[in-house]
Amino acid sequence: MRFLFRLSLLCALALLGAARPLPAAPSAAPLGSDVSTRAAALALFNAEYRGPSAAAPIEWTGQPAPTCVIGTTSAAFRAATIQRINYFRAAAGISPVSLSEEYSLKAQAAALMVQANLGTLSHSMPPGWPCHTSAGQEAGQKSNLAQGSNGPDAIDGYMFDYGEGNKDAGHRRWLLFPQTQRMGTGDTATIFRGIPYSETNVLWVMDDQINAPDPAVRDGFVAWPPQGFAPYQVVFPRWSFSVANANFAAATVSVTSGGQPVQVAVESRDAGYGNPTLVWRMAGLGASTSWPKPSADTPYQVTITGVQVGGESRSYSYSVTVFDPDKSVFTPTSWAYLPLVRR
16 A cells, blocks of 8 residues: 555534434444454455455546646445445445546546646646636535545555644544535546656545534444454554534543553544544554554454433443454364374
8 A cells, every 4th residue: 555645634513513303213224344353344345445456447537737637446446445435434324435437527627636736736726727616616615635646546645644734633533424415526546747746635525414414324423443343454544433512622542462562642523524433542652653464363442432412421342353464373173173183
């Protein structure tokens, strides 16, 4: 996975301090996917994250300035991008999103504008920008933006939310916003014309459900990494925990592993992106550091107290086990039925 690119984040002012309807009653149908066991989490990762569709070619037909041809990308590439989003949503216990071609057409125009304006990321996308269109400007105001990566790789970057400027983990929170039902993606490929025009992604994340009632979620909260088992490749230094209509101003978080405390640093209690969220960074990892490959499955117990929801103080406790999906686990059943060899 590549994370050497720049992100720009939007804030939905309509959500700041706004009280939305209470969550819907729990559904009888399962939400998201089961990651409560290693086998289930591994199957989901292999099928939805590492499947062959993840390598779909972009086939971008556009051109940057001065010709400013918006172009298109392959349907398979757009589908792979939405599939990567839905992997994260499924593991987090929320409903999938569908691809909106309407949003994608506008996001494609915005992706060209991001590419044409080398080194500049801004959601305002004013008329003076090269390759400006009104459709692209609209998309810029409702999307996550990335320079230097596109498609599924850009989705990984939004979930990572690396760097000191992303302490709110806002890109991740829009990807994991339970209300969202449709997203659109616009992408460009690297073009060399004396100077390189970097690949870009514009991901439309604000659909018409942004102020809809909060739906039920699998765990009663949305966390990343999620409750259960998580491959280390999708675990990042910043951990996040979201609850609809919550107030984290007085909340505390503690983490233990193997019965020993793990030092954490709370980085954000911000309510401005998607649902209110508590964000902390795990000790010993920089804001742009990939999670190290574990030598063995490693469980972490998370406890969060002092969360205000509806005037009441609530506490939450859940476990995350980080594992290497390429490393098998020795269990008694793996040898119990091997034939006995006599010498």
